[in-house]
Amino acid sequence: MAESSKPLNMRIEGRLKSWNGDKGFGFITPMEGGPDVFVHISDFPREGGPPRPGERLNFQIMLNRDGKTRAILVQRPGAAPAAARRGSPQPPVRTGKVTGYRVTAWVVVAMLCAAAFAGYDSLARRSSPPVASITEPVEEPVAVQPVAFRCDGRKHCSEMTSCPEARFFLNNCPGTKMDGDGDGVPCEEHWCRGNFAR
Numbered sequence: 296m297a298e299s300s301k302p303l304n305m306r307i308e309g310r311l312k313s314w315n316g317d318k319g320f321g322f323i324t325p326m327e328g329g330p331d332v333f334v335h336i337s338d339f340p341r342e343g344g345p346p347r348p349g350e351r352l353n354f355q356i357m358l359n360r361d362g363k364t365r366a367i368l369v370q371r372p373g374a375a376p377a378a379a380r381r382g383s384p385q386p387p388v389r390t391g392k393v394t395g396y397r398v399t400a401w402v403v404v405a406m407l408c409a410a411a412f413a414g415y416d417s418l419a420r421r422s423s424p425p426v427a428s429i430t431e432p433v434e435e436p437v438a439v440q441p442v443a444f445r446c447d448g449r450k451h452c453s454e455m456t457s458c459p460e461a462r463f464f465l466n467n468c469p470g471t472k473m474d475g476d477g478d479g480v481p482c483e484e485h486w487c488r489g490n491f492a493r
Contacts, residue, residue, distance in 0.1 A: 307332075308353045308372075314346045323352055323366050332356060334366035343371050452482035461486050 307325050309332070314321035319336035334354070339346055354366040444460050446468035455461040455473070461481040464471050473481035480487050 306353050306355055308351065309366075311346055311348050311350050311352060314348050316345065321346060321348070323354065330364070332364050332366045334369060338365075338367050338369045340370060340374060343374060452485045455482060455486055458482065458487040 307327070309323040309325040311334070312322045312324045312331055321334055322331040323334050324331050332354070334346075336346070338354070351372050352366075352369050353372060354369045357365050357367045359365055444463040444467075446464070449455070449464060449468075450471050450473070452461060452473050455464065458481075461473050465473050465479075465481040471481070476483075
């Protein structure tokens with residue numbers, strides 16, 4: 296018996312006895328007699344159409360690990376010899392398994408892209424200066440200083456002695472007439488301009 300999964304180097308002639316097109320396998324009856332030999336669609340040449348029961352073939356035999364024979368490197372007489380395969384014949388690719396691997400690969404790629412984007416976004420936030428948010432100005436309470444002025448009935452700029460005094464009267468005393476243009480700055484012509492505005 297030959298070593299398992301190794302082809303025997305002798306070519307044999309036979310006829311395709313039966314073929315199951317749905318499952319992609321059949322059996323070849325050797326011309327010299329002996330038991331029928333299993334053959335898989337993956338061992339047929341690509342050219343020449345699908346296998347047809349009764350057609351003449353030549354092939355090599357391989358013993359699998361269980362000691363069963365299998366036809367490999369199948370050729371149709373008169374056709375150019377098929378290129379010899381390297382190593383043992385490979386089983387057909389199962390598309391379900393391949394599709395599963397592809398889906399898994401795409402999911403992994405998508406997860407890596409998402410992680411890279413999150414890392415880049417985090418790094419960008421840390422390296423860029425903070426953006427000032429626009430909010431309503433908060434009026435901070437003004438420290439109350441001891442009152443040096445008091446409401447004593449004066450209402451006009453000509454009665455004031457400084458800009459701070461005019462501001463006090465405008466903000467705290469009723470009926471003043473020191474802000475003619477209504478901009479909140481008293482006595483602009485007299486006290487609250489230039490060096491006097493302090």
